Amino acid sequence: MKWYMHPLLKGPCINTLKIFVQEIPGGSRSGRMQHPGNQVIFVWKGRGYTVMDGQRHHWAQNDVIQLPLRLKGVTVQHFNADPDAPAVLICCEPNAFQSAWVDRGSGFEQLEVSPDYRG
Numbered sequence: 001m002k003w004y005m006h007p008l009l010k011g012p013c014i015n016t017l018k019i020f021v022q023e024i025p026g027g028s029r030s031g032r033m034q035h036p037g038n039q040v041i042f043v044w045k046g047r048g049y050t051v052m053d054g055q056r057h058h059w060a061q062n063d064v065i066q067l068p069l070r071l072k073g074v075t076v077q078h079f080n081a082d083p084d085a086p087a088v089l090i091c092c093e094p095n096a097f098q099s100a101w102v103d104r105g106s107g108f109e110q111l112e113v114s115p116d117y118r119g
Contacts, residue, residue: 027083038069046087
């Protein structure tokens with residue numbers, strides 16, 4: 001992940017959004033997490049699918065994925081269906097807590113790490 005806007009990045013930009021790029025290697029997957037939702041994802045490169053609350057949603061380059069805002073959050077994981085090329089996702093979500101002090105209630109919880117994660 002490469003962050004472009006985040007509350008801990010200090011600079012002249014506003015902190016009302018979190019924006020980052022996530023690259024998933026060929027044939028791999030992201031970690032699985034419990035997420036509050038309210039995130040928009042643009043598929044910059046690649047093809048694959050997202051499993052959200054047990055349902056598979058396929059996507060390809062130039063598609064847009066939206067994680068709905070839910071009181072108890074959503075469980076989400078992204079999979080790259082191309083074994084030879086990375087999938088690149090541009091993700092954006094409001095920074096409701098740190099910019100407006102609104103807690104969306106469900107929090108973030110990492111349920112499973114990506115097999116490519118090197119801590």
